[in-house]
Amino acid sequence: MDMKDITFNQAEQIELWAHEKANNDLCVSFRIKETLFSASSAYQRVQIVDTAGYGKMLFNDGIAMLAERDEFIYHEMIAHVPLFIHPDPKNILVIGGGDGGTVREVLKHPSVTKCTLCEIDELVISACKKHIPQTAACLCHDDPRVDIQIKDAVEFIKKTGELYDVIIVDSSDPIGPAAPLFGAAFYADVYAHLTERGLVVAQAESPFIYQDEQKCLLEIIKKQCGRVCIYNFTTLTYPGGLWSFALSGKGDFVPGGVCDEKRLRTLEGELQYYTAQMHTAAFSLPVFQQKNLAGLIDPCPVE
Amino acid sequence: MDMKDITFNQAEQIELWAHEKANNDLCVSFRIKETLFSASSAYQRVQIVDTAGYGKMLFNDGIAMLAERDEFIYHEMIAHVPLFIHPDPKNILVIGGGDGGTVREVLKHPSVTKCTLCEIDELVISACKKHIPQTAACLCHDDPRVDIQIKDAVEFIKKTGELYDVIIVDSSDPIGPAAPLFGAAFYADVYAHLTERGLVVAQAESPFIYQDEQKCLLEIIKKQCGRVCIYNFTTLTYPGGLWSFALSGKGDFVPGGVCDEKRLRTLEGELQYYTAQMHTAAFSLPVFQQKNLAGLIDPCPVE
Numbered sequence: 001m002d003m004k005d006i007t008f009n010q011a012e013q014i015e016l017w018a019h020e021k022a023n024n025d026l027c028v029s030f031r032i033k034e035t036l037f038s039a040s041s042a043y044q045r046v047q048i049v050d051t052a053g054y055g056k057m058l059f060n061d062g063i064a065m066l067a068e069r070d071e072f073i074y075h076e077m078i079a080h081v082p083l084f085i086h087p088d089p090k091n092i093l094v095i096g097g098g099d100g101g102t103v104r105e106v107l108k109h110p111s112v113t114k115c116t117l118c119e120i121d122e123l124v125i126s127a128c129k130k131h132i133p134q135t136a137a138c139l140c141h142d143d144p145r146v147d148i149q150i151k152d153a154v155e156f157i158k159k160t161g162e163l164y165d166v167i168i169v170d171s172s173d174p175i176g177p178a179a180p181l182f183g184a185a186f187y188a189d190v191y192a193h194l195t196e197r198g199l200v201v202a203q204a205e206s207p208f209i210y211q212d213e214q215k216c217l218l219e220i221i222k223k224q225c226g227r228v229c230i231y232n233f234t235t236l237t238y239p240g241g242l243w244s245f246a247l248s249g250k251g252d253f254v255p256g257g258v259c260d261e262k263r264l265r266t267l268e269g270e271l272q273y274y275t276a277q278m279h280t281a282a283f284s285l286p287v288f289q290q291k292n293l294a295g296l297i298d299p300c301p302v303e
Numbered sequence: 304m305d306m307k308d309i310t311f312n313q314a315e316q317i318e319l320w321a322h323e324k325a326n327n328d329l330c331v332s333f334r335i336k337e338t339l340f341s342a343s344s345a346y347q348r349v350q351i352v353d354t355a356g357y358g359k360m361l362f363n364d365g366i367a368m369l370a371e372r373d374e375f376i377y378h379e380m381i382a383h384v385p386l387f388i389h390p391d392p393k394n395i396l397v398i399g400g401g402d403g404g405t406v407r408e409v410l411k412h413p414s415v416t417k418c419t420l421c422e423i424d425e426l427v428i429s430a431c432k433k434h435i436p437q438t439a440a441c442l443c444h445d446d447p448r449v450d451i452q453i454k455d456a457v458e459f460i461k462k463t464g465e466l467y468d469v470i471i472v473d474s475s476d477p478i479g480p481a482a483p484l485f486g487a488a489f490y491a492d493v494y495a496h497l498t499e500r501g502l503v504v505a506q507a508e509s510p511f512i513y514q515d516e517q518k519c520l521l522e523i524i525k526k527q528c529g530r531v532c533i534y535n536f537t538t539l540t541y542p543g544g545l546w547s548f549a550l551s552g553k554g555d556f557v558p559g560g561v562c563d564e565k566r567l568r569t570l571e572g573e574l575q576y577y578t579a580q581m582h583t584a585a586f587s588l589p590v591f592q593q594k595n596l597a598g599l600i601d602p603c604p605v606e
Contacts, residue, residue: 017330025356027320029330053328070511073589208373208539234537234545236511241544242537273589281584286376286576 018049018057020064022209022239028064030054030237036131041123043177048131054237056132058099060124061176068134070236071101075135076274077233077282078245079105080267082166082199083112084260084279085253089165091195092116095153096178096203097170098124100136103146106168107138108267116147116164118156120177125150154180157189165195169202174213182217187224191250199249204230207289209240218296221248229255229298231282232289233273255283255298321352321360323367325512325542331367333357333540339434344426346480351434357540359435361402363427364479371437373539374404378438379577380536380585381548382408383570385469385502386415387563387582388556392468393417394498398456399481399506400473401427404438409471410446411570419450419467421459423480428453457483460492468498472505477516485520490527494553502552507533510592512543521599524551532558532601534585535592536576558586558601 017029030051037048047059055068066074079102083089090113094102098119106115117139119125125148128136139148149156157167167190174182181202190200202221205214207230214230222228225248235243247255264276285293319335333354340351350362358371369377382405386392393416397405401422409418420442422428428451431439442451452459460470470493477485484505493503505524508517510533517533525531528551538546550558567579588596 019332023356025334025354027332027334029322029332031328031330051328053326232537234535236543236545238544240539241541242539272591275587275590275593277587278589281587284578284580284584286581287578288375288575290578 018051018059020059020062020239026209026239028237028239030057030064030067037127039123039127041121043121043123046121046123046127048127056134057237058124058128058132060172063173064237065172066099066101066132066135067237068132071099071135072272073233074235074243075101075105076271077231078102078168078170078201078203080271080274081231081245081279081282082168082201082247082249083109084264085247085255086165086197086199087260090114091162091164093118093157093162093164093167093193095157095167095169095171095181096120097168099128099132100125100139102168102170104135104138107143107145108270109263110266111263113145114147115145116149116162118149118151118153120150120152122150152180154183154186154189157186157193160193163193163195163198165198167194167198167200169200171203173205174217182220184220184224187221191225191248194250197249197251197253199247199253200225202246204244204246206238206240206242207232207244207286207292208242211292214244215293215296218246218293221246222296225249227298228296229283230285230289230293231255232285233282321354321362323362323365323542329512329542331540331542333360333370340430342426342430344424346424346426349424349426349430351430359437360540361427361431361435363475366476367540368475369402369404369435369438370540371435374402374438375575376536377538377546378404378408379574380534381405381471381473381504381506383574383577384534384548384582384585385471385504385550385552386412387567388550388558389468389500389502390563394465394467395419396421396460396465396467396470396496398460398470398472398474398484399423400471402431402435402438403428403440403442405471405473406449407438407441410441410448411573412566413569414566416448417450418448419452419465421452421454421456423453423455425453455483457486457489457492460489460496463496466496466498466501468501470497470501470503472503474506476508477520485523487523487527490524494528494551497553500552500554500556502550502556503528505549507547507549509541509543509545510535510547510589510595511545514595517547518596518599521549521596524549525599528552530601531599532586533588533592533596534558535588536585
């Protein structure tokens with residue numbers, strides 16, 4: 001027998017997969033083409049990979065932050081819902097969100113005169129600037145409205161002399177560097193730095209996989225801000241699909257269905273997910289979520 | 304050195320995971336406690352596993368069909384949207400859906416006098432009856448309204464002498480035994496067997512991961528039935544989260560926001576996802592899906 005008679009089971013190359021464990025029982029995996037960036041800051045491990053199906057993805061401490069292919073959903077829904085509820089949003093503060101996606105959406109509103117990004121970890125910003133311009137290009141250009149502050153938001157919000165029309169808490173999960181952003185003291189300071197009709201919106205976890213974490217955050221916001229609403233969207237890369245944002249603020253804002261159609265028309269060609277209908281629809285909650293949050297959230301008035 | 308001085312890296316037991324590859328690039332994995340059932344029929348491999356996080360799950364040919372923990376979302380949305388749009392649904396046909404979840408929801412409507420289940424694969428029914436009573440118990444009990452037909456639906460719908468108020472195509476994907484259920488000839492026969500104001504609803508894949516498949520199915524339904532609408536829901540176990548149902552029918556049905564509140568109140572304690580608001584909200588489509596399906600789907604009239 002010759003060597004040439006022996007057939008090896010040859011693959012062209014090994015398959016590389018990024019596995020994101022949502023918990024001990026569920027894992028979402030993305031096939032990756034290559035690792036573009038991997039380094040540690042004082043706060044976390046920052047990794048950017050190029051995936052076969054979802055474009056470039058950012059992982060902080062192994063948790064998926066964004067994928068190029070579907071990041072528009074998260075970023076449009078965290079930014080445009082409060083910015084279209086507010087009658088005239090001018091001064092905006094984005095906390096976290098070093099990838100730039102939320103700032104990019106905020107800057108689409110012509111009324112905005114200043115958008116401050118307060119990110120604790122410069123490494124996230126620099127890595128995204130280099131590898132994910134789709135979200136981070138807005139942090140590179142010389143838009144005079146953008147003000148980048150590399151600071152701990154808990155300290156920043158205490159000391160800032162400014163008031164904000166919308167504060168967007170675009171944070172990762174309540175572990176690691178973002179943990180204090182899920183605290184009562186932080187939301188007391190946030191509320192104190194809102195303008196008269198100011199709004200605050202925050203990443204509020206999964207109503208299904210992280211029910212307890214969601215409830216806990218809403219309790220904190222309600223206690224510090226007096227009231228809280230919640231709205232949902234579907235993420236295609238986070239585990240479990242259904243995801244939420246918490247919304248609160250000063251004044252008599254109406255959570256659902258108050259998108260300013262005239263202002264929306266000026267943005268229409270630039271949006272891939274958000275519509276006036278999707279805005280209203282997002283405040284419709286499934287029965288199980290309503291039950292879990294009963295007495296805690298303001299009911300959405302739209303029938 | 305004694306053997307007792309050597310420390311082995313001991314785990315209590317091996318971890319078992321069920322990996323479901325949505326395509327070559329995305330995989331969702333569930334940690335399993337044990338395999339409860341695994342056998343092949345003439346049509347497919349049927350497997351039921353008990354998972355750590357999602358209860359019992361049914362896989363046909365390796366594709367997740369349902370998980371106990373979130374199946375209520377799929378089954379409530381496929382059944383109650385058409386049954387609440389129809390003014391008086393009496394005679395219902397469920398095609399596929401051998402797990403029983405859709406039949407269970409249909410039977411909650413007091414107006415229903417008959418619910419026929421046409422499932423090609425008896426193995427799915429018998430396996431679910433034994434291992435997933437949460438969905439299949441309704442197929443065991445002696446509800447005189449339930450009529451189980453173990454038949455190829457393509458043949459059944461051709462030959463049936465009955466007309467149906469609602470036909471629910473609760474099928475798996477367009478590969479394997481369900482492939483003919485995505486065909487033009489099938490939908491011509493379905494349409495011919497609807498009552499005057501009859502409706503047909505069909506599992507319509509993911510608007511994101513399976514855009515082309517969704518568009519193709521909608522084109523077939525529109526051609527055979529004259530018009531087609533689409534509505535979305537979030538599945539927590541299917542890959543990619545966002546999922547759709549196609550809806551068509553005879554008569555001048557209005558897709559969104561026409562839930563009969565009085566009838567709904569009689570079911571309220573039995574529902575975990577569906578509300579009148581969720582019904583309307585489901586017809587709100589993100590921009591990218593509207594663009595992909597422009598000219599094909601009836602726009603939802605609700606603003």
